[in-house]
Amino acid sequence: MARLQIEGLCKGWDFPVIDRLDLTVEEGEFFIVVGPSGIGKTTLLRLIAGLESADAGRITIGGQDITTLPPYKRPVAMTFESYALYPHLSVFENIASPLRARRLDKAAIRKAVTDVAKLLRIETLLDRRPGEISGGQKQRTALGRTLVAEPQVFLLDEPISHLDAKIRHELRLQFHSLEELRRVATLYVTHDYAEALSLGDRIGVMGHGGLVQIGTARDVFMRPRSLFVAQHLGQPAINAVAARLTGEGAALQAHAGNTSFGFPVVAAHAAVLARGDCGQVTVGIRPQHVRVLHNGEDAPGHHVIDAHVEIYEALGANGVLVADAGGVNLTALTSLERDFAHRQPVRLALQTDSVFYFHADSGDNLLL
Amino acid sequence: MAAIRLTQVNKIYRSRGHAVHAVKDLDLTVEDGEFVAILGPSGCGKTSTLRMIVGLEDITGGDIFFDGQRVNDLDPQARNVAMAFETYALYPNFTIEENLSFPLEVRGVPAAERRKKVHDLAALLRIEDILGQKPAALSGGQQQRVSLGRALIRDPAVFILDEVMSHIDAHLKFQMLFELKRIHRELGKTMIYVTHDQVEALALADRVAVMSNATLQQVGTRNQLYHEPVNVFVADFIGEPPTNFFPAELDPAGDQPVLRAKNAALTFSVAAERGQRLAASGQRDFVVGLRPQNLRLDGTEVGEPPPGGTLTAEVAINEYVGERTVLTLVADGHRFRAQAHAETTLGRGEQVRLRYASSDVMVFDAKTEALVA
């Protein structure tokens, strides 16, 4: 069985980029690595592909140690962020390339390439050169070249990040429905959290040195292990407020220093938080858990605070409101129909049972 | 400060007997202080339009006016237009302050005035604390702001941004959009933003000009483009996830005409008065457009549902994206999407009923692809 296994992988240049990384991707699993640009996601793929050599650690595929094998002997296929199509060859020849490398006979190559092209709906483009097709078509050609190779591990580097929204959705569907991709271990790298959440069987959030958290989409979004994870997933970014926990037991309060911002901690959270020594914390509140109340509206189960509008902008599908709540700036999501003026007083309803509490120094989620 | 007017502007590139009509009969007005985005897929003519406004490209036909003055034959320098590119080269061996004040120095602005201008601009862009640093020390977002500053420092009448954010990380991009909008509001300058990304265009601009195939398709506010797209192209291009389309036939039977999806049992009901208008047009073939946001899982809406109808479909894919879920559904061979709450855990193969409001059903002519009112 061809599972991808990485143990204690290290790679660095002037500073460590990947530091003792452990990861297992099962056969048939679609694993997504998400993280900010320049954090080392591509380096991880290049190490697995053999385009970089590891400083330490072991990479095995289906039990076979490939750590020191040259790239052309590894059972992996990879798409590049730049697509890396051969400009002097036709789409057909680009896709056929891995089969030519294995010196398959002509008829077999023709059949395999045509099948893959049909699957990706690029069968009418086979005679064109990469310079003559659109970005989405280039991406499909690049994908075709990896599919036809029938590898044991797929490595996909930002395959759809630079395409138009419409094509992105279309290709996202394709990734969902391609049986070929779902049969083997796939490692997919992106900086777009929405892409990661929507596509991944499991998701690894990459921070400095390695994977900070591994879990299902709902896991990493709803139970982030650290402030870093919470900040990287979600748009607009989560509100992070430095606060102090005061009081005891059921009367536990969160209070931001030098401001009047504060709210009672819900009992379920208080029970966990009271156990540790965690006076100083960072409170994380997602913008969609801050509701801007209409005049006279009630919000049972929420903590309501008075605030002033700092900035309001209609952005895409939602309005984004930044309000000054007693000295703390909170971002909230509103519907587009509403409008707010600068300094206008508003009432915000905090969904306190969805608030996260992170350690002030380490950023660890204290509720886990 | 300037208002810009383009009348019947054409651009034709000729080379070796080939003629490429890059911009066709473009009419567009940008008011003084307005933020307008030109949006379209690559090759739609938006960059040619922008280059003609700036003066980097000759105008084949038509006129461009700045505040009523014809600028067709003016050099770019004389038009007082500033342009920011995706990567605005900063001098690596200069500090940020020196980088910003350099364009002023070249124009012979006295030192004291330069200092004041740079510091005012830095305050606006919120980069005061990095003025002493070199470009290499800055983050991507900071570099982007300094780049904007480089273009803004000259105090141009018109400010043009060309795909300035296409390679910024998603979570940084959101912040940048927010900042850019604030900067525009505080400066009150005429801005034109060129992009292929509808999210950026809709988020930033007062009005968006949608281009395709060298032709302006529609100019309008976000709401106009969203609710009254003039044709299938605009309906398809604007909105995320993309709009669902169903080729359909008008079934005039009975007193309430309905649109029936081709080869399927799916029907779309429209208001009686609208249905009669469709029937009266004599046409039978239409295309129905329905946005995923307007297809709600039956039972999840609050209050009395508006008049409309329901569709029954099977879930093919459930895409969880944190704040929401996108469902891909299949019914009678038609594939379409609906947006649902993040908590939706419906999986592959489950049957669902979706409700839509008749007023959200967009109907297009099957042949001309134009919106049928």
Add this chain to the structure above:
Amino acid sequence: MSEQTARLIRTLLLIFLGLWLILTLFPLYWQFITAFKSAAETNRTIPSFWPEVWHFENLVSVFAEPTNFSALVDSFIIATGNTIASLVLGSLAGYAFARFPRQAGGENLAFWILSNRMFPPVAVLVPMFFLFDAMPWGTDSYLSLIILYLVFNMPLATWLMMVFFRDAPRELEEAAYLDGYTPLRAFVKVTLPLVLPGMISVAMLCWIFAWNEYLFANLFVGTQVRTFTIVIPTFTHGSQTLWNLQMAFSMIAMLPPVALFILLRRYMVRGLSLGVVKG
């Protein structure tokens, strides 16, 4: 700028370009008409700008000496041989410098190679002669000039090819490795086609240098092997220089490079219009 000044500048520019054109084309014109003059006409104190009688037979009489034609063949063999050797060695070295700068000896070695072109050739003329004289192939052979011209052409080829290889995206080669090609096959299948247009330009430069070289050829060869450049000065009659035959022969010698350029030009142009990676 007013329309009038614009027109003035345009006119001045055209006059300048016209003068420039006359200056560069005049020698070619002079070569052409001299090639068809009689010997007497070429020696007049007041030159004629058009032949009185067209002596087309000059083109034939240059081959009265049968070895003159074989001199063209010898030049061709030497130029082509040297070009192939320069390209093979220069490409491999350039590739190494472009992809593995540290392992290949770094900037210093690359500069040292280029420095070979910096000394005046005449300074090494005599030492080279003795050096080659001591070699098994001697001085008067094809191999001697093929190898000697490497001194000038290989640094050029190495440096230009290094630049072309640097411009060829490394990712394409990496994609080829992942397709299953060994480094050598990836080089041949992917990298080489990408730099081919550049390579053709380098080949033309090398070939033209070797074809036209006179200084070393004059000293090294002459008996077993003769290049056309050392044949040209032999068209004399007693103490009189036969300008017409020299021009006729050199005109014939111009044809191969011109033909080569016309033949290869379209490959050089096509290379530039290939879209690489994503647009």
